[in-house]
Amino acid sequence: MSVTGEPDPAAHFTPLRAELIGLAYRMTGSFATAEDITQEVFLRWNATDRAQITTPRAWLLKVAARLSLDHLKSARHRRETYVGPWLPEPILGPEEPPQQAAHERAQDISVAFLLTLQRLSPAERAAFILHDLFETPFAEIASLLGRGEAACRQLATRARVHLGEAHPRQTVTEEDAQRIARAFFAASRDGSEVALQQLLAGDVVLHTDGGGIRNAALNPIHGVDKVTRFFAGLSRKGRLSHVPLLHLGRVNGLPGYITLEADGLPQTTALDVRDGRIVAIYVVRNPEKLGAVQARLSETFAAGQQDAVTNCS
Known part of the structure; x- marks a missing residue:
């Protein structure tokens, strides 16, 4: 009572x-x-x-x-x-x-x-x-x-x-969402400037949130050339070549994925897509914001839903 x-x-x-x-x-x-x-x-x-x-x-x-x-x-x-x-x-x-x-x-x-x-x-x-x-x-x-x-x-x-004043979100089918997310993951991991420029809009903006705990860009990066060079630079330094893809799906309703980074912690990437091009990239690295994501992944593994998990390492 x-x-x-x-x-x-x-x-x-x-x-x-x-x-x-x-x-x-x-x-x-x-x-x-x-x-x-x-x-x-x-x-x-x-x-x-x-x-x-x-x-x-x-x-x-x-x-x-x-x-x-x-x-x-x-x-x-x-x-x-x-x-x-x-x-x-x-x-x-x-x-x-x-x-x-x-x-x-x-x-x-x-x-x-x-x-x-x-x-x-x-x-x-x-x-x-x-x-x-x-x-x-x-x-x-x-x-x-x-x-x-x-x-x-x-x-x-x-x-x-x-x-x-905010741009309305465009509907992206599951098929297109997975295709774009996979393509961006591969292009950014490989540092392929040609592939990245085919995927990104000219005015694309990259936001990376490390919260001062993990390495991240301190300011948003604007424009296809700068964003392309950013990922190409990370790839040349070997920071992305062995990053496994843990989960491919929606992140905040947007096409996205989760990777396991070199420091052993997860990272989420969400892609805002308009007219077939990526106009914004949102990367969350702050571990204080990833507790729910880690719990969700643990539940997925525990339930044996391996079809929802893709390892591309």
């Missing part, structure tokens, strides 16, 4: 757990943090007088949003002093943390979209995510943010303007 006398506090919570993770992940950019926040929401839900709550989903979403905002305040200094480009924590597979609304961008957790979300103020982010993705009335958002409904509408409107 819980403190409220109700026998099963999970009855309302469990069906909404994925939504709560989806909200917190979009707010914070960290899947691990989103899971922690969701667990804290459950603890608070278990401890509250649930008989007094008429709309459990609204209460749970509001608590998840408040905890996400609290996390953003505490993480502000760490983000400001982050070494090199900051990228969201990668998640694998086509399945995306869900939400309620059928918004045209609601299913988009591509890295570019998440980065644009992160550039919004916390209040703008909360107003947009809660209203547009989770269909929360502005009256409830106003209560959460301590602002009037009109002000919250303005926050959401400003967020939509900023998000509208």
Whole structure:
């Protein structure tokens, strides 16, 4: 029995757990943090007088949003002093943390979209995510943010303007996603400048996130020539020649893969593709962001799903 006398506090919570993770992940950019926040929401839900709550989903979403905002305040200094480009924590597979609304961008957790979300103020982010993705009335958002409904509408409107500046994600079939990911892995590993230039758009941008823990470029690298030379240089130094491919599939909904690097740690690569060319490359090397990826790989191996694992060493 819980403190409220109700026998099963999970009855309302469990069906909404994925939504709560989806909200917190979009707010914070960290899947691990989103899971922690969701667990804290459950603890608070278990401890509250649930008989007094008429709309459990609204209460749970509001608590998840408040905890996400609290996390953003505490993480502000760490983000400001982050070494090199900051990228969201990668998640694998086509399945995306869900939400309620059928918004045209609601299913988009591509890295570019998440980065644009992160550039919004916390209040703008909360107003947009809660209203547009989770269909929360502005009256409830106003209560959460301590602002009037009109002000919250303005926050959401400003967020939509900023998000509208981000390029919409193009649908890439599974066949094309695997073909492009395999081709880029082979070309970058071999340092083939001709193959790379055939795959990359002229204005391609490479983002590498090592978090100051593993080697990575300290600034984004712009343009096909510079990106091509970057990978060709790594290949000449022998840093990519023996890198095995552990997993080929979606990374944040984008074509991508996971490799096992020379230091024995994994690395994720996600490729933003438009009109058949790679326009952005997102490489996450920071081991603090790869815990969920390592756990997912361990589950795959444990389940014996070897058809999902390709070793190209």
